[in-house]
Amino acid sequence: MRKILYILQKEFIQIFRDKTMLPMIFGVPIIQLVVLVHAATLEMKSIDMFVVDKDLSSLSAKLVNKFEGSPFYTISGRSFSITDANKEIENNKADVILHIPHGFERNLLREKSSEIQLQIDGINGTAASLINAYSTSVISDFNKNIIVELTQMPQLAEMEPIEIQTSYWYNPELNYKTYMLPGILVILVSIISLFMTAMNIVREKEMGTIEQINVTPIRKHEFIIGKLVPFMIIALFELALGLTIGKLFFHIPVVGSVGLLFGFVLVYLLVVLSIGLLISTLASTQQQVMFISFFFMLVFILMSGIFTPTESMPMWAQKVNIINPFYYFMRVIRMILLKGSRFWDISYEFFSLLIYGSFMLGLAVWRYRKVA
Amino acid sequence: MLKQTENIIEVSNLVKKFGNFTANDDLTFDVKQGEIFGFLGANGAGKTTTLKILSGLSYPTSGKVKVAGFDVYREREKVKKNIGYMSQKFSLYDDLTVKENIRFYGGIYGLPGKYIKEKTDELLRRLKMENIKDSLIKSLPLGWKQKIAFSVAIFHNPGIVFLDEPTGGVDPITRRDFWELIYEASYSGITVFVTTHYMDEAEYCDRVSIMDQGRIEAMDTPALLKKQYNAENMDEVFIRIARKQQL
Structure with missing residues (x-):
């Protein structure tokens, strides 16, 4: 035990001297x-819209105005030529x-129906579907107002056959920061622990000091601890x-027990x-x-569900995630x-990691040799 | 120098193979307690391999090896308590001070804290390094580092210390100083097992063995070897043995 303290003392001196x-x-x-x-956001804040208005009517101007008035859109230019727009x-x-x-x-006045076209840059699929959703909602809003104006019956605007009222649990405002911050914390904690441990021991190999350690009677478990x-x-x-920063600057909710979180993290580590x-x-x-x-961390991070829900991954990927600690x-x-989940709710993850961790530690200790 | 006849190292029929390459080919030798044993040979002759086996860093392929009375196969951890080791690759922590290095190594050998403190002060006084005790190792000249590394290697009073080319890369005066330390350790009863390819250092040893291509070609006191090979100095002895191999 005393020997471990000497190692700890030395490690901390080295870490803080570096x-x-x-x-x-x-x-x-x-x-x-x-x-x-702030950066890893899935919200679209400034969509650049190029307008090709060949109608130049009061209604078409109204539609464009509607987009212009939205905080999400910027009209980046106008032209009569679709070729210009494509460029x-x-x-x-x-x-x-x-x-x-x-x-x-x-057409709208005479035939009560008309068509417009949206052409969306699809290079980023996620962004494209968001633009589509935003634009559709702006247009349908416009639609409603048109009906009122044309029919002069304002009650039609309120008339909806089925009214959908959505309420999002646990993140009622769908604040992406609330969602992203814990995810980034996971990556942070993982990189520090995984990467630095490996680097630290290999550095001793490179310097040759590990050989000096290996000729001492120190026990494997003492060194590893x-x-x-x-x-x-x-x-x-x-x-x-990270939690403090999150609480103070991003006001992320901390519904559950912080003690439980740290207990879980011990097993995770x-x-x-x-x-x-x-x-x-x-x-x-x-x-x-x-x-x-880097290879492992990249795979672990991308499959962890930080950006995309793991439930929508293909079945094989979900199976692979069984060995992805970041996922848990x-x-x-x-x-x-x-x-605010309690121990019982996370017990599957807790015990999975406990078994996984014991196995990995056993494997690593077995692989670690004092003798070449 | 007091000579005891007890063997502290016993090696018989030691073989170490790396694939097809035989680094140690059927070595048999003894080292007596308290002697300075020189393990000589050209680069690649297999010295370091033998040394690593003796100090428990590497397993022999076959043969029997006993160090300080313990078998290096079965009682490796007991062997390690009784030996000190200084490698040719420099083995102190660059980013720790002189004092911190000594404290760390003393600590992991399980020495009591108070003892470490007292012995460190005494050691630094003897090496005349009291004023650099809080300097980082990386700021010191190589010769000083080697002296400290040697002192750290024998800090826990081992029965035997293995030195792997301890004086590589320093000037003759510093090498001389270093050998003073080896003599001091030897007087205090520590057996010294040293590999080198400086033939002048061979003269300082009580007994030397000369290795070539994994085999021990000659083993005796420097005086008797010179007589046997009809040579002026160890340099000539070495060249004659190496030549013989080439013919």
């Missing part, structure tokens, strides 16, 4: 949270073309720091730190560690923070 470590521990989380939470999309100057054909108003505990403490600190340790037994240079861990943490942190 000039790149302190900014990493304090700066990176703050920057990541502040920047990423704008090709040059990335516009996201969507609103094409109002000649006779739009006349001494190496893992500092990063466990730092990871927990990061989580606390067992898995991630063990993976880091395992990587360090496989790699002999820091460069190899970088490549191996991503679910649980949102469950606890937003929904």
Whole structure:
């Protein structure tokens, strides 16, 4: 036990003496949270719309006005030529073309029906479907007003055969920050613990100091505990720091028990730190560690459900997620923070990770050799 | 120097293979307690391999190896308590101070804190390094680092210390100083097992073995070896042995 304390002492001296470590521990989380939470948004705030109004009637002007008046749209230009408009999309100057054909108003008045065309840049599928949804809702609103104006019967506007009232639970305003911040916290805590553990041990290999450790009578478990505990403490600190920032600056809800969250994270860290340790037994240079861990982290992050719901992934991907530790943490942190889940609700994730972690730690300890 | 006849290292028929390559080919030798044993050979002769086996860093392919009375197969952890080791790759932490390095290694050998403190002060006084005790290792010249590394290797009073080319890359005066430390350790009863390819250092040893292509070609006191090969110095002895192999 005393030997472990000597290792811990040495690790902390080295960590705090390293000039790149302190900014990493304090700066990176703050920057990541502040920047990423704002940047990684799924909302569309400024849609550039190019208008081809061949009708030039009062109704077509009204429709364009409606878009112009919306905070989400900027009219990026107008023309009578659809070729010009297409060029704008090709040059990335516009996201969507609103094409109002000649006779739009006349058809609407005479035949009670008319057509317009929306051409949306589909390179980013998610953005395109959002633009479509926004635009459709603007147009249907316009539709309603037209009916009132044409029929002079305002009660028609209120008339809807079935009224849908949606209420979103746990995130009533669908605030994406509430959703993204816990997700980014997961990545932050995971990277710190997985990456730094692996880097730290391999650095000793590169320097040759590991050989000196290996000729001492120190036991494998003493060395491993001494190496893992500092990063466990730092990871927990990061989580606390991140939650504080989230609470103070983003007002994310903390419905559930913070104690439960930290308890779960301890089990989670067992898995991630063990993976880091395992990587360090496989790699002999820091460069190899970088490549191996970036590969795993990228797959883990993209499949974790931070941006896209895991339930909509194909079946095989959902199966693969059984071994993705990020996936469990991503679910649980949102469950606890937003929904107030209790231990019973997260017990599946908790025990899965406990088994997973014990297995990974066993594997890593077995792989770690004091003898070449 | 007091000579004891007890063997502290016993090696018989040691073989170490890496695939098809035989690094150690049927080595048999003993090292007596308290002696300075020089393990000589050209680069790639297999010295470091033997040293790693003796210090428990590597498993032998076959053969029997006993260090400080313990079998390196079955009682590796007991062997480790009784040995010190200094590798040719420099083994102190660059980003720790002199004092922190000593405290760390003392600590993981399980020495009591108070003892570490007292012995550190005494050691720094002896090395005349009291004024640099709080300097980072990376700021020190190589010769100083080697002296500290050696002192750290014997800090826990092992019965035997293994030195793998401890004086590589420093000037002759610093090497001389370093050998003073080796003598001091030897006087205090520590057996010294040292690999080197500096033949002048071989003269300082009580006994030397000369290795070539994984085999021990000669083993005796420097004086007797010179006589046997009719040579002026160890340099000549070494060249004659290496030549013989080429013919």
